């Protein structure tokens with residue numbers, strides 16, 4: 001008899017974005033003429049830049065020749081891309097990594113989900129709350145998260161990030177953790193961490209033998225010089241941190257798939273006997289067994305974003321999204337909303353206003369996040385993401401993304417303004 005991995009059954013069977021889609025569809029069925037604008041899902045809208053497209057055309061033509069054909073590539077990725085990463089993303093920040101510490105992936109989601117395979121099932125994980133759901137769900141799937149009680153997993157330590165603490169998580173004092181997930185700039189809150197704050201986390205990790213999984217998927221959106229682009233800007237981090245990067249938000253690769261993960265050679269974890277085991281060879285072994293590399297064409301495409309033209313074009317697209325972010329912040333603040341993020345990240349995190357709403361729709365859902373989501377959908381035909389979908393501390397907030405077109409963002413803001421004033 002094949003027995004199922006019952007840990008999967010513990011997962012809430014409603015995926016946040018599926019729930020949102022269901023509610024939006026219900027609205028559309030009732031209001032077929034309404035034109036709904038989504039500022040909800042975190043997918044990009046602008047096309048790939050010309051440098052990337054040209055590189056893909058060239059790579060495709062190569063694949064059409066016997067001499068230029070590429071079959072299975074190295075599981076760790078091609079050296080041309082790994083070298084471009086070291087030279088452009090790390091050396092200019094004074095970070096010296098070895099090429100064997102760079103693993104090309106097919107996007108950061110896979111690696112942030114898979115990396116937990118390297119640690120024992122009974123490690124305790126700590127997460128900032130709210131959080132990108134992949135970190136927790138991937139731990140649930142192998143039984144590390146325990147059981148769900150009142151919206152929280154019993155073996156997960158939640159570190160709240162709210163307006164009250166300025167979205168700076170406190171180091172857990174009353175419970176021990178073994179592995180901590182940090183994501184900066186943060187999805188969903190759009191907030192960042194300063195070098196000084198990050199140094200506290202690195203020192204804490206070094207002192208307490210904790211492993212940090214650091215998700216830097218949005219580092220390309222940082223403009224503030226006090227905000228680190230990589231955890232390895234902090235001394236000692238290569239002894240305690242694994243870092244995940246993605247070209248998805250950097251360069252619009254959400255449909256193309258490419259990113260990379262840094263597993264430093266100095267990084268170790270302990271056996272029960274206390275022996276220190278380097279994680280770099282373990283991850284290499286894991287990848288060679290379970291992963292056959294990212295496509296040659298995707299890797300050539302990624303390489304192209306490091307050319308002078310590529311850099312300029314990628315920056316222009318990021319600036320385009322950040323113009324949306326700035327307009328969103330300015331408009332929402334003017335309307336009296338409390339908003340966060342949006343300066344070094346394409347996300348705006350907004351406190352749901354206190355209302356004395358007594359409509360039936362509002363009464364249907366007890367969550368302030370979901371209630372505001374529905375009011376905005378029905379009142380302004382604009383979709384946001386309920387913050388509580390990212391964790392218990394997200395309750396009472398919603399997320400807007402800056403990934404729309406200028407036109408749709410302006411129109412959405414215009415509708416929110418009209419609705420706010422009249423409502």
Ligand SMILES: *Cc1c(COP(=O)(O)O)cnc(C)c1O
Pocket residue numbers: 042106107108109110112132183187215217245246247248249253254258259
């Ligand atoms: C979008 C995103 C990623 C990247 O996902 P890909 O698999 O690279 O597309 C990783 N982490 C966070 C927090 C994200 O929002």
